[in-house]
Amino acid sequence: MKTTGVKLTLHRWPYGLEVQTSRNGLVLRPRHKARANWAKAFRRSLRPVDDLAATRDLTNEFDRKEWKW
Numbered sequence: 001m002k003t004t005g006v007k008l009t010l011h012r013w014p015y016g017l018e019v020q021t022s023r024n025g026l027v028l029r030p031r032h033k034a035r036a037n038w039a040k041a042f043r044r045s046l047r048p049v050d051d052l053a054a055t056r057d058l059t060n061e062f063d064r065k066e067w068k069w
Contacts, residue, residue, distance in 0.1 A: 020027045 016031055018029045018031050020029070
């Protein structure tokens with residue numbers, strides 16, 4: 001059986017979907033379960049991180065001369 005360009009394209013679909021042909025058209029299914037890695041991502045986001053560390057030492061002329069607390 002000869003493989004068509006359409007089938008090759010579907011098997012190389014890069015968007016996190018499994019694409020299959022059927023008699024009625026295309027069937028799209030996710031390759032991974034929805035929210036499969038959410039628990040890991042939330043645990044990682046709970047670590048204390050200083051988001052402003054890279055900008056703390058940046059100042060400008062206004063900060064040095066005019067800013068008053």
